[in-house]
Amino acid sequence: MKTSDFYYDLPQELIAQTPLERRDGSRLMLLNKETGAVEHRHFYDLPQFLRPGDCLVLNDSRVLPARLLGHRDPSGGAVEVLLLIDRGEGKWECLVRPGRKMHAGQKIVFGDGTLLTATVEKELPGGNRIVSFHYEGIFLEILEQLGRMPLPPYIKAELQDPERYQTVYSREVGSAAAPTAGLHFTRELLGQIEAMGVKLCYVTLHVGLGTFRPVKEDDPTEHEMHSEYCMISAGTAETINATRRNGGRVICVGTTSCRTIESWAAEDGTLKESAGWTSIYIFPGYRFKALDCLITNFHLPESTLIMLVSALAGREHVLDAYAEAVKERYRFFSFGDAMFIS
Template sequence: MNVDLFDFHLPPDRVALRPAVPRDAARLLIIDEQGRRDAQVRELADQLRAGDLLVFNDTRVIPARLEGRRGDARIGATLHKREGSRRWRAFVRNARRLREGDRIEFGRDVAAIATDRAADGSLALDFLGDEPVELLLDRAGVMPLPPYIAARRPTDARDADDYQTMFAAKPGAVAAPTAALHFTPDLIARLAKAGVGCATLTLHVGAGTFLPVKADDTDAHRMHAEWGRIDPATADRLNAARARGGRVIAVGTTSLRLLESACGEDGRVRPFEGDTAIFITPGYCFRAVDGLLTNFHLPRSTLFMLVSALMGRERMHETYAHAIAEGYRFYSYGDASLLLP
């Protein structure tokens, strides 16, 4: 499909630079068979049914953005995906100033060797020393806010908490599963009281999620692989919930993409561990999920293509036009939509 079909105009003042406080005070736009209505995330329990199961991503964002030098050249690196105990694939700013084998000094006794330049322009960084790379990143790295926020304000101490979900447990993501940022312990308690269950899986979100689609046609775009895991007990819970007539609702596109990667043609989710590069566009037949809670996405992005596949492209253009007109806040720190096809 032509990528232009997924374009729309978003006024810059609709981009949220901070999350709602408290988190579940964010607005919620609901799209279902009854039409469209406005609510708040804290009212989510009233919009779901007993027996429904929400699926969250329990990945934890690491401080994956680094600033360093190779001689006089300033080098910026955003880690993308772990490739070994001391090696990370990274998107590098000013990469033309680097040759394979060059040493980058990131300060605070953190250094890495650049190697293995890939066709997409990314480089592998081999971190030096004996300390775990996680400790090096805690010392020298900062939270990797999305470009549309980082370009408008600096990362600060608030982001260390704001850009983690309450489910964050397994370090490895370089972008947050932002739909889950809206959840609080109080909201989870209200959902439980209403008979709505919760389950978790792990998908370590990569920096590729921020990359624009540069191809003119969706068939020419290639997704970056991300590592994920669904354990056997979780797969059993998902299948049992649907067998009882409940709906499986992914919280975030990351959860949805992993669920669909792990699902067979029979609609049953299998245990999964490994990489997925699934790219969902209109025409895709959803097997694992019955709905999605997600934030509002970039024009021409793979994520707007995904929600268009779930709900219909024209309907999502109408939904986003309503959200823009009504002052909804967009992107990672913005408001949410509940999509129930």
């Protein structure tokens, strides 16, 4: 197996730059993981392909407005700070630009300095920094005023409504990127799904920027997978266990929900209340323990995420489906169209 085995050619114009006006108006490709057969529908058609007794597993993480623009004190040079991991007591692990100017002891001012300032505490291996923030009041409220949404690097357009990079069910603040498969759901669609006897349950995985890190090694098994914090409640664990006992399907919404339940599932697929860091790396050859089906967006070539969907549906089936999506002019990546693998 080589990383290049997961390459596909994608015209730049198919990378969605803005969300559609209607969340559930995106296209939905149905992919049969056994046969590779595909069908073209719309996301609002999803209830037709669910069954009473199934359960949907959704990631309720909410994206931090984690991109802060400021200037170095006293030089005035512009800086950008991206919050990655809360290390406690006002300290965060951050990505900073320009890195060559941001050494330990450097002071940073955001806005006019009345709400928020910071000091670079430490340089970490790999280039990230530990930054100590100085403020009065509630940090998240200050972020809502000063922070911007940290959109993926392939999105160049300005986002007009920050809520469009949040799922309608987001509630646990902590992600540096959205769990994008969930962006297609409306409250009305979720209500319709629940009314037909499909259970909804929630996990939390705080998405890190490592999700966009390319696989640079020729042998993908040598790639060092990033870590992300995730949680499963007792109620969610029991819903998933009951679904499996009763013959229903466990359908994960997004690779983040998939990675969460697969991280904590026992060999027999059962789950219990769990929390901690996961660096699970799923690629072809992996045996899924708890997941049956997956709702997901279309992923970057040679990425760990296209390897994950290939583990579920087979590399050839996935690449054939992606070629069909390109031919049919689907919209790709975070604000793009979706796929239901069953």
